[in-house]
Amino acid sequence: MSIAEQPALSADLATVGHWIAGRAEEDATRFAPVYDPATGEVARRVALAEAADVDRAVVAARTAFADWSQASLAKRSGVLFRFRELLAAGADEVARTVTAEHGKTLDDARGEVQRGLEVVEFACGIAHLMKGEASEQISTRVDSTSYRQPLGVVAGITPFNFPSMVPMWMFPIAIACGNAFVLKPSEKDPSASLILARLLAEAGLPDGVFSVVQGDKVAVDALLTHPEVDAVSFVGSTPIAKHVYETATAHGKRAQALGGAKNHAVVLPDANLDVAADAIASAAFGSAGQRCMAISAVVTVGDEAGDALSAAVVERARALTVGPGAADGSEMGPVISPEARERVAAYAGRGADEGATLALDGRELVVAGHEGGFFVGPTVLDHVTPAMDVYKDEVFGPLLVILRAASFEDALALVNANPYGNGAAIFTADGGAAREFRSRVTAGMVGINVPIPVPMAYFSFGGWKNSLFGDLHVHGREGVLFYTRGKVVTERWPERAHGVDYGFPTQT
Structure with missing residues (x-):
């Protein structure tokens, strides 16, 4: 259906908007219809972001990153543990929302939420997943240690077919690693993303660490070219995956773009x-x-x-x-x-x-x-x-x-x-x-003898050839590697001289 053929969108329709800096927003100059696929009727409308909306979300994310990246691993995992409990309790609400906008059966939608939950559970173990390595005495009195540190602001651009699961392939690990995350979900079934945003806020995630910008190509291109976005994850068709990867990397970003399949x-x-x-x-x-x-x-x-x-x-x-x-x-x-x-x-x-x-x-x-x-x-x-x-x-x-x-x-x-x-x-x-x-x-x-070999969350998901642009797959260990960068510290300390005063109390 072309834009000219789309039905007029009444202002009386419920609006699915953005989530920026910890609050919902519905104001927009452009809207698109959200259908109920079972009836063919327009059920609500979705706000379409402009570049300025994307910029506000990215600025909020960059501001929040400063503190969130320094939050302890225990604090980050604590937020995710609470999010996991809230999502498990609200799984049926998410599933029914997915069914209403995507059309898949409730059983399929419930299965989708469960698979997303498994990634959240994996990300709760971030204290273990972020461990580095160390070697003592690599040279005389010289030691070396490696660390994984967050990238900064990362974006996720996700497809219509799994509106709750695919975002959860990305943001739980990105957030656990200390990044701030901006999600651009499909405009065809956008509502599940706002439920996830609300639950993250209830779990105690600081404002700005997770934002949602609804939209179309305008929002996508704004994220791909924004100088404050450090990495982009994408799932969708191969032609768009290729465009996302090439545009993001041309603008100096790390990118993983999962494409189509046969x-x-x-x-x-x-x-x-x-x-x-x-x-x-x-x-x-x-x-x-x-x-x-x-x-x-x-x-x-x-x-x-x-x-x-x-x-x-x-x-x-x-x-x-x-x-x-x-x-x-x-x-x-x-x-x-x-x-x-x-x-x-x-x-x-x-x-x-x-x-x-x-x-x-x-x-x-x-x-x-x-x-x-x-x-x-x-x-x-x-x-x-x-x-x-x-x-x-x-x-x-x-x-x-x-x-x-x-x-x-x-x-x-x-x-x-x-x-x-x-x-x-x-x-x-x-x-x-x-x-x-x-x-x-x-x-x-x-x-x-398994028709759909989708790995569990502690392995990584991704294909070869034209099904993947980039070198790291999503979730699992490769997800942690994608959302972090390595730092190696080499250190030497002078040999202690005898008779040094260590400041201990003495009795004379």
Whole structure:
């Protein structure tokens, strides 16, 4: 939908605004609609920041950094412990807000909040994570010690598909390390960010250490070029990730930009068919396929195995209950916008035109009572080839493509030839094949009979190739390294002379 086609936004609509220097702000000169994807109606409006708004948030962050960076590790972890308890108690409020604006089912939204909580819990251990190293006597009477220190003001630019989890991949660790953080969430589902800001304030985080600026490209570019922003974390599509990385680094900032994906699942003939089909259907259509770790391409080895798997996945996908995310029994909700729905439909049609078999067509799905919602049903294209656009491009919706390979080597070569390298999985009962795949596949996260190999918070998340710009992944140990910089101190003290007065009390 173009700007000209967007509905007029009444001032009577609830406004989702910014959080700057410890308080909510709703004033703005520009606004964008926030939809309820289940009905297609405008539910509220979101303020769009100007460069001046970004500057106020960054200035507040720089001011707060001076004291926060000197706060004890115990104080920082104490704030995060309290935030963890408040978030756990308010998890359902966050989840329902995510469902209302994103469309995913409540179960998916609750799972998202839980995964974010795990990063908060990891960050609570910052006193251990910030430990340096020391060596005594590196030369005669010379010792050396290393430290990790915070960067300053860091920014996070996050996508619509996980409006609570992805910000929590970033800010708990950044704040625990002593930085001040400015979040620019997606304008499509902005409200969860304000709940997180409020809970951080209730937990005792000083004003200015965490701010939220809502907005579009204006806010993004202001953060990427602001001289007082020291680092930028980003998650989104590959073209935007490349722009973010190149712009941020050109302006002297540290940057990590996670891009798109075309995650593959290779299914060998010896795999348990039911297990593989269950896992693939869930991984392809959960959250309406709007996950950067969703399985969007399956490569079967052998035509017989391919036919059987295709039929099994279609059977499971056809049985999924599609409906409003908040409704009991819904297993898949709508996509985020009418543009997303049209994109899925267009790729399904294009794939069929290019010669793929449309094994399951979800384009005409209508949910009774929600005819205006942004619904598209699970869609499966079989007999896809690597030359087809539906395979080459990231569709980001409930569309699964199935390709055939003659051998394990052919399947592995196909996966490795893809320009994306976020995640890859293999389904097999052969330990040797699994080990070979694990070792040779060019992806940052690998699953063995696990369709979505998202690591726990104490490991790091990130891909290879066009799925990542930068050298450090998010959360885990690499997250701590990204939000800090190293300092090494080398020291020598003169040898003490005998008879020195140490100031101890004596009796004469």
